[in-house]
Every structure is written in structure tokens, then in C-alpha cells.
Amino acid sequence: MRNIWTIAKREYDNYFNSPLAYAVAVAILFMQGIYFALILYVTSQQAMMGGGAPETTPINWLFVFLMIFLSPALTMRLISDEARMGTLELMLTAPVRDFELVAGKWLGALLFVLSIAAITLIYPIVVNNFVQPGIDWMVVLSSYLGLILVCSALLALGTGISAVFTNQFAAFFVTLGLFFFLWFMVSLPAGYLPQGGDVFNYLSLSDHFAQSMNQGTINLGDLVYYLSLTALGLFVGSTAVEIRRWR
Amino acid sequence: MIKVSGLTKDYGARRAINNVSFDAQQGEIVGFLGPNGAGKTTTMRILTGYMPPTDGEALVAGYDVVEESLEVRKRVGYLPETVPLYTDMVVFDYLKFMGELRHIPNVDDRVDEVLDMVGLMDRSDGYIGNLSKGMRQRVGLAQALLHRPEVLILDEPTIGLDPGQVVEVRELIREIGKERTVLLSTHLLNEAQNICDRVLIINNGKIITEDTTENLQARLLGGERVILRVRGEADELAKTIKQVKGVQSVESKEDGAVEFEFASGKDVRPEVAKQVIKAGYDLLELRPIGMSLEEIFLELTGDSKKK
Structure with missing residues (x-):
């Protein structure tokens, strides 16, 4: 555990040296800012006609949606670049388990993404101050829990794929392709199959978040889904690192 | 370890x-x-x-x-x-x-x-x-x-x-x-x-x-090699050294120095020095030379038969 933390800490610090990581953070926060302004504008218009208070959970949906495209850029070089630079030899000859290395990298990336997410807490706080009698914090909590779980799964898969490749761009495109598939396409057969389509719906990355946790309902099935994907990503990563040793 | x-x-x-x-x-x-x-x-x-x-x-x-x-x-x-x-x-x-x-x-x-x-x-x-x-x-x-x-x-x-x-x-x-x-x-x-x-x-x-x-x-040499140098011309030097008992081989170098070999443990250097001086040469240098690892390596890997 201590090694995972040591590696995560280094990786986290490393993001602050990386222009790419800043670009990702700026892209997310910029688009969320615009989206928030729009939500405020629209709800204030509707409020004059008796509409409800603005909701902030759509902003978290946008965060997760953007992560589909941006998180591959955060994970692509995590292990592939170490292999290319040769520094993987340092890690593999240090007294660190392969799993600890992969988990440390993943945790570092997750902490970085969560740091960006922490900045977005400002939106519910702002809304809470302007709305009587305040917003439903349990929904916000559930939404953020979902956000953490989705990011955890995405980044674990990305880290795992990064361990397979030595070229970071190969890792990027494979990761992006996988996320695109899991978000948009995996549930498509559900509409065409007479029965058994639920299986495909269950595999979809988006539904577990958008239809449940972001609305304030937490299902065991959703938790299991994201935690399994996280475990799968870390498993693929550790296995890929181990295979590298044998080559 | x-x-x-x-x-x-x-x-x-x-x-x-x-x-x-x-x-x-x-x-x-x-x-x-x-x-x-x-x-x-x-x-x-x-x-x-x-x-x-x-x-x-x-x-x-x-x-x-x-x-x-x-x-x-x-x-x-x-x-x-x-x-x-x-x-x-x-x-x-x-x-x-x-x-x-x-x-x-x-x-x-x-x-x-x-x-x-x-x-x-x-x-x-x-x-x-x-x-x-x-x-x-x-x-x-x-x-x-x-x-x-x-x-x-x-x-x-x-x-x-x-x-x-x-x-x-x-x-x-x-x-x-x-x-x-x-x-x-x-x-x-x-x-x-x-x-x-x-x-x-x-x-x-x-x-x-x-x-x-x-x-x-x-192991590779089976003996020790010494290089010897004197002042001036040394035409007869090799012959003088060869006569010393225990010297195995003598080789005149281009620069006038002489290299000779003797079996390990039977040091003939004092005797050689004595004979050289007796023959009227001014002895300048008498130095053992080891075989460099380079030579050992080439010998062992058989990469070069040039030597």
C-alpha cells in the first residue's frame, strides 16, 4: 500500500509539470463554466414563469462525458512512456509489485482528476446560496460519488491499456475507441434483440451514471459495474507489465 | 552472495x-x-x-x-x-x-x-x-x-x-x-x-x-616477460641475454629494447642484469610486462590470429 501511495504521489505531482494535463483541466473547466452559465440563464428565465431552481447535476454529467474523450490523454503515457524511456526497468527492479506500480499510476491519475472535480464543487455552493431553501445536497453527493466511480473505471482501463503499448498514441486511440464503444455503442443491440438485450444495456458506461447516481439513486448494480471495470483495468495493467518481463 | x-x-x-x-x-x-x-x-x-x-x-x-x-x-x-x-x-x-x-x-x-x-x-x-x-x-x-x-x-x-x-x-x-x-x-x-x-x-x-x-x-603465458633497455646500440644484447640460464625466449624489438621470457618462479633478472653490465652496456630499464587483458581476450575468444 505504501508503494502505491509513493508512486501515486509522484504521478500526481508529475501532472502539474505536464502542459497536456493543464490543457485537459482547462478544457473541462471552461466548458463546464459555459454550461453552468447557460443553466443559470435558462432557469432564471423559467423562474419568472414559475419554474424550479437550477440543478447542478447536469454539470457533472458533462464532466463525465468530457472524460470519455479527455481521460485517454491523461492515462496514455502512464506506463507506455516508462517503457519507451526505459525507466520501466527502474520500476521493475525496485522492490515494487507489478500491481502496486499499476495501481499507483491509476491512483495518481484519479487524484488529479478529482482535484479538477473538486473545483467544480463551487457550482452547487453558488446555487445553494441563491436558492431558498437551498439545494438537495444528497443528490449532489450521489452525483459526485457516481462521478468518482466513472472516473475510477475510465482511468483504470486507460492505465491498463497504457501498459500494453510502448507507443503512447497507440494507447490513446485504443483507449478512446474503447470508451466510445462503451459509452455510445454497446447498448445499441439492445434495441434490436427480442430478448436478452438488457445485458447490453447493463454494459453501457453512460446509463449507470446518467440514469441513476446522477439522479440521486444509488444501486448496488451500478457500484458493482464501475468497481468491476476498475478491477479489470488494473488487472489488465498488471498482467501486461508481467508479460513485458517475459518478452 | x-x-x-x-x-x-x-x-x-x-x-x-x-x-x-x-x-x-x-x-x-x-x-x-x-x-x-x-x-x-x-x-x-x-x-x-x-x-x-x-x-x-x-x-x-x-x-x-x-x-x-x-x-x-x-x-x-x-x-x-x-x-x-x-x-x-x-x-x-x-x-x-x-x-x-x-x-x-x-x-x-x-x-x-x-x-x-x-x-x-x-x-x-x-x-x-x-x-x-x-x-x-x-x-x-x-x-x-x-x-x-x-x-x-x-x-x-x-x-x-x-x-x-x-x-x-x-x-x-x-x-x-x-x-x-x-x-x-x-x-x-x-x-x-x-x-x-x-x-x-x-x-x-x-x-x-x-x-x-x-x-x-x-595461465596464458606460462611464464613472465621482461623488457630490457640499454643506452646506445645493442646489436649483441639479445645474444648476451640468451646465454643466461633460465631464459626461455628472447626477442629484439624495433626500438632497440629486448624482451625476454622466463618460467614463473625462476627469476633470472639479477643474473641477466649482471651479464648485461659485464658485457659493457649501460642498463637503463629492466621491467616486467604483463599480458594485457586485451591480448588474453583475443587469445581466448579466438577472434584474432594476427598476433
Whole structure:
């Protein structure tokens, strides 16, 4: 555990040296800012006609949606670049388990993404101050829990794929392709199959978040889904690192 | 401390090392000598737990490199050949990170200590990416020394260093080698001669021979060679020396010096000196010459019959 933390800490610090990581953070926060302004504008218009208070959970949906495209850029070089630079030899000859290395990298990336997410807490706080009698914090909590779980799964898969490749761009495109598939396409057969389509719906990355946790309902099935994907990503990563040793 | 038997490693169809066996004791500096691609790095990578062998077994500090890889890695300091480093990190932070992975107590103090050992104290807050090749080499060495490893494995430790640094690093290795086991690889023959207690000569993945540097010379030569020089013309010098009892062969060099050989243990130098002076020459030099490892190496690998 201590090694995972040591590696995560280094990786986290490393993001602050990386222009790419800043670009990702700026892209997310910029688009969320615009989206928030729009939500405020629209709800204030509707409020004059008796509409409800603005909701902030759509902003978290946008965060997760953007992560589909941006998180591959955060994970692509995590292990592939170490292999290319040769520094993987340092890690593999240090007294660190392969799993600890992969988990440390993943945790570092997750902490970085969560740091960006922490900045977005400002939106519910702002809304809470302007709305009587305040917003439903349990929904916000559930939404953020979902956000953490989705990011955890995405980044674990990305880290795992990064361990397979030595070229970071190969890792990027494979990761992006996988996320695109899991978000948009995996549930498509559900509409065409007479029965058994639920299986495909269950595999979809988006539904577990958008239809449940972001609305304030937490299902065991959703938790299991994201935690399994996280475990799968870390498993693929550790296995890929181990295979590298044998080559 | 290191015990290797029957180690074999295949990369696809190519056999990188073939049935390599040797051992190294505590307080011994063992040199791995061979041309590029001989299998030095492959052997070292197996010993450091970087990759498993195809066949055979290796014990480092009493632990099996495959079964107890983590225990081995805790006890080994390794300087890889290409000295991979995180170029976007500051020297101190990098060493501290590696030290934390090894759970070193008071890691800050230890990093300072090691930086002092390799003479990089003044660069500790600089980025690794801005260091010269020689300095990076020393950062790598510092990393290998951090946890006071029982076994130190150094792949080409002096490559890329300038002559002054080479001397310093060799001095450092010799110092460390007094208490610990050091296995170093080199393709520089005089380096092996300089620092190592024992040399393993490896070529095409096989260990050709293994011995102390002195013994290697003696074994190959079967005698000792001496060079002798006098003032002025020395036409008859060779003849004079040949007459001395015990001299095995005499050879006149182009520059007027004479080289002769005698069996080990039967030193004929005093007698030769006496005869040379008696014959009226002014003796300037009488010096034993060893065979260089270069010659030994060529002889053993059979690469050259030119000599």
C-alpha cells in the first residue's frame, strides 16, 4: 500500500509539470463554466414563469462525458512512456509489485482528476446560496460519488491499456475507441434483440451514471459495474507489465 | 552472495545466454567482460529480477531471483546500462522517490549522503534533464547505492564519464567492494584489470573463462616477460641475454629494447642484469610486462590470429 501511495504521489505531482494535463483541466473547466452559465440563464428565465431552481447535476454529467474523450490523454503515457524511456526497468527492479506500480499510476491519475472535480464543487455552493431553501445536497453527493466511480473505471482501463503499448498514441486511440464503444455503442443491440438485450444495456458506461447516481439513486448494480471495470483495468495493467518481463 | 547455475535465456529463437554458471562472494568485485551483445546485460537483468530466465537458477543474497524476486530486489542496487531516469524530475526528488520505494528511514539525509558520495551535491536541485551524460551516470549510481545494498550490479558503470570521473567512480566501486559484492560489466579490458578481483570472460552467451586477473595472465603465458633497455646500440644484447640460464625466449624489438621470457618462479633478472653490465652496456630499464587483458581476450575468444 505504501508503494502505491509513493508512486501515486509522484504521478500526481508529475501532472502539474505536464502542459497536456493543464490543457485537459482547462478544457473541462471552461466548458463546464459555459454550461453552468447557460443553466443559470435558462432557469432564471423559467423562474419568472414559475419554474424550479437550477440543478447542478447536469454539470457533472458533462464532466463525465468530457472524460470519455479527455481521460485517454491523461492515462496514455502512464506506463507506455516508462517503457519507451526505459525507466520501466527502474520500476521493475525496485522492490515494487507489478500491481502496486499499476495501481499507483491509476491512483495518481484519479487524484488529479478529482482535484479538477473538486473545483467544480463551487457550482452547487453558488446555487445553494441563491436558492431558498437551498439545494438537495444528497443528490449532489450521489452525483459526485457516481462521478468518482466513472472516473475510477475510465482511468483504470486507460492505465491498463497504457501498459500494453510502448507507443503512447497507440494507447490513446485504443483507449478512446474503447470508451466510445462503451459509452455510445454497446447498448445499441439492445434495441434490436427480442430478448436478452438488457445485458447490453447493463454494459453501457453512460446509463449507470446518467440514469441513476446522477439522479440521486444509488444501486448496488451500478457500484458493482464501475468497481468491476476498475478491477479489470488494473488487472489488465498488471498482467501486461508481467508479460513485458517475459518478452 | 551471487550463485548462478545453468542460466539460459532465449529471446524468441535467439539464445542470448547459454548455460551460464558462476558465483561471487561477499567483499568481491567480479568483472563481466565481453564484447557488445555477449550477454552481459541479459545476465544482469535476470539477476536484478527484471526478467526471468528461460532455464537455470540464480540466487542473489540467498534468494531465488524468480521465486523470491521482491526479496532479491530489496537487496540489490542496480545501475542499468542506459541509465534510465525521469528527466522531468529534480535530482533530489528523484532519489527521494526511489528511496521511499525502498522504505529507507530518514530518506532526506540518506539522499544527501549519497549525493555527496558521487559528487553531485551542488546539482541536487537541478533537473535531471539538464545534466550531462556523466552526471546522469552518477545519479544512476547514487540511486543504486541509496539503500546500502548487499549486492551491487553495475552495467558499464564508467561509460560516458570523463577521465577524472572514471578514476573517482572506480575508486568508489573499489571502496564499496570491500564489504559488499559487486558485479560489474565492461567491455574495457583495462577497467576490469583495474578494479576487479576476478574476471568472467563472456562471449556469445557463454562464459569462456573465469579467474583472477593475475592468474589469467600466468595461465596464458606460462611464464613472465621482461623488457630490457640499454643506452646506445645493442646489436649483441639479445645474444648476451640468451646465454643466461633460465631464459626461455628472447626477442629484439624495433626500438632497440629486448624482451625476454622466463618460467614463473625462476627469476633470472639479477643474473641477466649482471651479464648485461659485464658485457659493457649501460642498463637503463629492466621491467616486467604483463599480458594485457586485451591480448588474453583475443587469445581466448579466438577472434584474432594476427598476433
